[in-house]
Amino acid sequence: MKLALVWVPLSILAAPLPKVDPPAGKRFLVIQPHHDDHTTDYGMGGLIARLTRMGYEGWFIRASNDEKDGAHGYPHNDMINLRESEAASRILGMKGVYSFNWRNDYMDPTPLLELRAQVILLIRKHRPDIVLGHDPWGHYDRNPDHRKVARACADAVWMAGLRNVHPEHFELGLEPWRVPHQFLKARVDYGRGHEANAAVELSEADVQRKMKAYSAHRNVYASPAMAKSVRAQLAAKGLKAPELDGMTDEQAAVRIEEWHMDWVSRQRGQENGVRYAEIYWYINEFAHLPGLESYIQKNAVKR
Amino acid sequence: MRLLILLILTLAAQARTVLVVTADASDFLLAAGGTIASMTARGDTAILLRVTNDEKNSWDLSPDETARRNGLECAEAAKLLGIGKVVSLGYREGELGGVSPTELRDRIMFYIRLHKPDVLFLPNPHAEYVEVLDRHYAGLAAEEASHTAALRNHQPPFAQVGLETHVTRELYYYAQPFDPRRREPESTATFVPQPKVSDIGAMLDRKIRAALALKTINHAVAMRIRDRLESTGRRLPLLDTVNDASVAKLTEINVRTLAGTGAKGTGFQSAEEFHYAGPDFGVPSKFRK
Numbered sequence: 202m203k204l205a206l207v208w209v210p211l212s213i214l215a216a217p218l219p220k221v222d223p224p225a226g227k228r229f230l231v232i233q234p235h236h237d238d239h240t241t242d243y244g245m246g247g248l249i250a251r252l253t254r255m256g257y258e259g260w261f262i263r264a265s266n267d268e269k270d271g272a273h274g275y276p277h278n279d280m281i282n283l284r285e286s287e288a289a290s291r292i293l294g295m296k297g298v299y300s301f302n303w304r305n306d307y308m309d310p311t312p313l314l315e316l317r318a319q320v321i322l323l324i325r326k327h328r329p330d331i332v333l334g335h336d337p338w339g340h341y342d343r344n345p346d347h348r349k350v351a352r353a354c355a356d357a358v359w360m361a362g363l364r365n366v367h368p369e370h371f372e373l374g375l376e377p378w379r380v381p382h383q384f385l386k387a388r389v390d391y392g393r394g395h396e397a398n399a400a401v402e403l404s405e406a407d408v409q410r411k412m413k414a415y416s417a418h419r420n421v422y423a424s425p426a427m428a429k430s431v432r433a434q435l436a437a438k439g440l441k442a443p444e445l446d447g448m449t450d451e452q453a454a455v456r457i458e459e460w461h462m463d464w465v466s467r468q469r470g471q472e473n474g475v476r477y478a479e480i481y482w483y484i485n486e487f488a489h490l491p492g493l494e495s496y497i498q499k500n501a502v503k504r
Numbered sequence: 505m506r507l508l509i510l511l512i513l514t515l516a517a518q519a520r521t522v523l524v525v526t527a528d529a530s531d532f533l534l535a536a537g538g539t540i541a542s543m544t545a546r547g548d549t550a551i552l553l554r555v556t557n558d559e560k561n562s563w564d565l566s567p568d569e570t571a572r573r574n575g576l577e578c579a580e581a582a583k584l585l586g587i588g589k590v591v592s593l594g595y596r597e598g599e600l601g602g603v604s605p606t607e608l609r610d611r612i613m614f615y616i617r618l619h620k621p622d623v624l625f626l627p628n629p630h631a632e633y634v635e636v637l638d639r640h641y642a643g644l645a646a647e648e649a650s651h652t653a654a655l656r657n658h659q660p661p662f663a664q665v666g667l668e669t670h671v672t673r674e675l676y677y678y679a680q681p682f683d684p685r686r687r688e689p690e691s692t693a694t695f696v697p698q699p700k701v702s703d704i705g706a707m708l709d710r711k712i713r714a715a716l717a718l719k720t721i722n723h724a725v726a727m728r729i730r731d732r733l734e735s736t737g738r739r740l741p742l743l744d745t746v747n748d749a750s751v752a753k754l755t756e757i758n759v760r761t762l763a764g765t766g767a768k769g770t771g772f773q774s775a776e777e778f779h780y781a782g783p784d785f786g787v788p789s790k791f792r793k
Contacts, residue, residue, distance in 0.1 A: 312602065313601040313602055314599060314601060314602040317601075338632040338633060352601065352637065355635070355637060356598070356601065356637055359635055359636075360560075360598055362728065363560045363561075363598075364563075364564060365559060365560040365562070365565075365566070365567045365570060366560055366598065379728065379732070381732060398684070484633070486732060487729070487732075488633075488682075489635045489682075490725070490729075490758070491680055491681045491682060491761075491762065491765065492534070492680075492757070492758035492759065492760075492761040492762040492765070493725075493729070493754070493757065493758050493761065495761065496757050496761065497729060497733075497740060500740055500741065500742065501733055501738045501739065501740050502738065502739060502740075502741065503737060503738055503739075504734070504737050504738060504739050
């Protein structure tokens with residue numbers, strides 16, 4: 202039985218989202234399970250590029266060891282993917298990558314409280330103004346690592362601010378720190394639970410860096426076989442892509458991936474009234490107090 | 505006189521047992537306190553089942569002292585809502601994600617079979633963007649418990665000690681208004697609890713008084729707001745001095761705003777929002793008459 206995939210433009214379904222400018226701040230953490238989660242097409246390389254352009258310092262936490270992603274066998278995949286993740290993070294202007302090395306795609310049985318403790322420790326070390334990650338309320342996410350890390354992160358962002366949570370950390374001179382802002386990845390193609398509530402505008406330079414960072418994951422993307430297949434399919438119809446003329450299959454594969462990243466950034470921009478954009482579920486600093494948020498926003502003044 | 509006795513007897517006959525499951529000391533109160541107070545005011549008997557010990561929710565107290573004070577203050581708040589009994593299961597706050605869901609479910613089921621409630625309040629585990637995930641886990645366990653309490657083959661030893669099966673006729677799923685889609689009807693009215701709004705206008709003052717009893721938690725909320733604003737060069741004039749009066753004012757604003765949010769679009773002044781499964785729940789509409 203064949204399945205028919207029908208793509209419905211988001212612009213038909215929804216009005217433009219409110220545009221959110223990243224708040225002023227100093228540091229951000231991206232907390233996700235896999236080497237490429239911060240650069241994939243549905244987020245979030247553009248926002249990361251924008252934040253580092255604003256002067257933010259950023260770190261990427263890779264919770265799993267990515268041993269199953271790629272064709273080189275477990276230990277090789279782990280190391281290749283880590284190196285490529287570091288390269289992608291550098292392209293986006295980030296400071297570095299922490300790897301927790303939990304077993305890839307086996308994170309359902311990973312103890313939630315242990316994983317959360319690791320995240321809390323690094324939140325207290327870096328005191329990020331923003332955390333980026335998967336949406337813990339997303340439906341239909343078949344990846345156990347996405348689900349587990351998102352849950353751990355959802356707890357950690359506020360529990361890191363409580364003095365009675367892991368008091369041993371204070372022996373190191375660390376202090377409680379509640380993360381005020383979150384941008385959660387909105388995989389609109391996954392349906393309910395992945396809707397966005399905010400669009401972040403990107404510059405052309407942000408999109409360029411996003412494209413390069415995505416292509417840095419050569420172990421899993423930009424496969425020469427894919428380019429070869431695209432060329433063969435075009436040739437079968439008597440067509441060709443002139444821009445790919447003279448390129449090797451490897452070079453052409455990178456270019457095709459870049460087209461896709463450019464297209465998706467334009468698409469999100471078009472849906473939201475700007476040239477380039479990414480979309481997120483954004484949680485602001487007082488959203489956890491639904492009875493007080495509006496009062497604080499209305500009455501808080503500069504010191 | 506005869507009429508009065510008849511009235512009292514009628515009311516007594518209708519008095520229900522209400523079991524309220526809450527993950528922590530504040531959630532049930534902020535999300536459902538007015539509705540619970542309305543029920544106790546009409547003569548219903550209410551019991552609170554508090555799952556965690558609230559050991560982490562203070563500004564600068566030790567876990568032991570935090571748990572002790574929050575326990576006492578939760579009991580006081582419950583009393584002000586007319587809840588006659590508070591049972592604490594004693595799990596450590598923030599750690600329900602590491603607790604066996606079946607163990608938690610069966611402990612809640614024990615109390616359902618013990619008290620045989622007519623009405624069960626439970627944290628809505630399907631409400632999205634709830635920050636405190638203990639509420640999600642406690643809600644999942646309570647929802648399952650409401651189901652398994654009615655099934656003889658769940659925990660056969662319970663029957664051996666006299667805890668017979670029980671069907672709870674009304675379920676109120678509660679949550680503070682984090683979920684932007686909380687008012688949307690769910691897919692099928694037969695098998696999915698539907699949105700319901702409860703007028704709490706007559707109980708709002710009582711709910712506020714109960715919320716004020718949670719002094720340790722309210723103080724922590726005020727201090728965290730002040731700390732966040734200070735760290736970003738801002739201040740809230742109300743919290744220039746954090747004392748009993750300013751914390752009380754903040755708490756009142758919180759409860760009144762939540763009540764206003766619940767009432768939005770309903771014609772009520774103050775309300776609470778639920779997902780509700782009544783006696784007809786699970787019965788296809790064509791058979792209900």
